[in-house]
Amino acid sequence: MRDEEKPAIRSLPLFHEVSTPTFEALMATSYSQSFPPQLDLFRQGDRADFLHILIEGSVELHADWNGREAVMAMVRPVSSFILAACIRDVPYLMSARTLERSRILLLPAVDLRAAIRREPELAGAVMTELAGSYRDMVRQAKNMKLRTARERLAAWLLDQAHRQGAANSFVLPVEKRHLASYLGMTPESLSRALAGLKAQGIAMDGARVIITDRERLSATAGYDPLIDSSDEGL
Amino acid sequence: MRDEEKPAIRSLPLFHEVSTPTFEALMATSYSQSFPPQLDLFRQGDRADFLHILIEGSVELHADWNGREAVMAMVRPVSSFILAACIRDVPYLMSARTLERSRILLLPAVDLRAAIRREPELAGAVMTELAGSYRDMVRQAKNMKLRTARERLAAWLLDQAHRQGAANSFVLPVEKRHLASYLGMTPESLSRALAGLKAQGIAMDGARVIITDRERLSATAGYDPLIDSSDEGL
DNA sequence: CGCACGCTTGATCTCCGTCAACCTGTGTGG
DNA sequence: CCACACAGGTTGACGGAGATCAAGCGTGCG
Numbered sequence: 220m221r222d223e224e225k226p227a228i229r230s231l232p233l234f235h236e237v238s239t240p241t242f243e244a245l246m247a248t249s250y251s252q253s254f255p256p257q258l259d260l261f262r263q264g265d266r267a268d269f270l271h272i273l274i275e276g277s278v279e280l281h282a283d284w285n286g287r288e289a290v291m292a293m294v295r296p297v298s299s300f301i302l303a304a305c306i307r308d309v310p311y312l313m314s315a316r317t318l319e320r321s322r323i324l325l326l327p328a329v330d331l332r333a334a335i336r337r338e339p340e341l342a343g344a345v346m347t348e349l350a351g352s353y354r355d356m357v358r359q360a361k362n363m364k365l366r367t368a369r370e371r372l373a374a375w376l377l378d379q380a381h382r383q384g385a386a387n388s389f390v391l392p393v394e395k396r397h398l399a400s401y402l403g404m405t406p407e408s409l410s411r412a413l414a415g416l417k418a419q420g421i422a423m424d425g426a427r428v429i430i431t432d433r434e435r436l437s438a439t440a441g442y443d444p445l446i447d448s449s450d451e452g453l
Numbered sequence: 454m455r456d457e458e459k460p461a462i463r464s465l466p467l468f469h470e471v472s473t474p475t476f477e478a479l480m481a482t483s484y485s486q487s488f489p490p491q492l493d494l495f496r497q498g499d500r501a502d503f504l505h506i507l508i509e510g511s512v513e514l515h516a517d518w519n520g521r522e523a524v525m526a527m528v529r530p531v532s533s534f535i536l537a538a539c540i541r542d543v544p545y546l547m548s549a550r551t552l553e554r555s556r557i558l559l560l561p562a563v564d565l566r567a568a569i570r571r572e573p574e575l576a577g578a579v580m581t582e583l584a585g586s587y588r589d590m591v592r593q594a595k596n597m598k599l600r601t602a603r604e605r606l607a608a609w610l611l612d613q614a615h616r617q618g619a620a621n622s623f624v625l626p627v628e629k630r631h632l633a634s635y636l637g638m639t640p641e642s643l644s645r646a647l648a649g650l651k652a653q654g655i656a657m658d659g660a661r662v663i664i665t666d667r668e669r670l671s672a673t674a675g676y677d678p679l680i681d682s683s684d685e686g687l
Numbered sequence: 688c689g690c691a692c693g694c695t696t697g698a699t700c701t702c703c704g705t706c707a708a709c710c711t712g713t714g715t716g717g
Numbered sequence: 718c719c720a721c722a723c724a725g726g727t728t729g730a731c732g733g734a735g736a737t738c739a740a741g742c743g744t745g746c747g
Binding site: 282446 | 516517519543570577585586677679
């Protein structure tokens, strides 16, 4: 792996409190690699041999069943993914695919588990990370069970605007069909839902979204911190 | 708390590897209490002051939004719930309500966090537990995004039969309206879905379900280990 | 230049939610 | 002890949200 990638990984919550020797040892058994867009990194059901850390680019986690597919998460750098499967040493529940050219660090799950046994600080960090991931998934399940497609979209737009620096205009970070799948609807429905939201405080310009009436949009989204904001900080 | 309750709690994966002094200290600051049916234990948004451990009875975790409600999980003894919120010291994302008269151990979250800092074994156990909970929630999200209401019901029936000792007949452990909410549908839809499944390998007798054709039911459910079976053992 | 792919739009269908009536077992009070 | 109220469940009629199928449109790339 490249030395210039280390600081970013080191500053992840996962590794921030780990001792330098352990961190260096983990990095020594890992390797980073660059992948082209649209590449399948692994498939659901595969053995969880590596913790993945996205250094650059973007990755989508999706699930398949009976010929249908659903995007479960969109990963942005720098962050790890599929930690839970590595910890429990069980098969992945989701498949991963690069969306853009991506640089990914592959950290052998066996080494990770060994390091955790050695360093309590690492166990604590993994614990906190997993608690956060669990809560994110609870939010997503609430979102799916309680809101309609249009409400999910409105909430996502607000959240996205918030993440991108609270600007009232931003560019969609993924193709619309991927967003549609993530929000649990078809591309056609997304298209119509976006059109419908034009009366509720947004305007579109290609892949750019302009929020013209935050209050109104927030009202139709039914924005709720217990669904929409992730556990920030800590 | 009662001494006769300790062994069951001790044998939970969470506490099995913990040193006896730490375990006893945790039990000393906890107290168990009996609650009547239909009682709200806490509400989403409340501060997570206690790890809850259900000793006896049954509890339902649900989420509320905009006047709608969805059952997120059904807890059966002996198991802990809302661990993640306690670990991160953030508000609950779900509300809890007893379904039957229930005995619950309340373990102060501050003490739990302190014990984790002291005992690496406990951190490891919490980590494994959270990884499992995360994966359960991923399964639930997949279930919601990929399957129709009828498919979810068929899969749930199979899973339930499996849990209750692979018998081909069992009694619903909760009222149908709760089950409906858990499966993300209305009571009316559940009623119709059950009626519809009579042609697909089940028969009903009040709250008793008889699986008459496991193969057929499994086919309409699209049974999939990556959605339906929990991480068992380990 | 033209094909391919993502997006949109329209027509139709299906699943499921809503509203309302009804049934049935249970528990309560006269 | 019976009558009635009530809650949970079922059934029917209807509507709406969203999926599906099928064109069309625009843009970027070979």
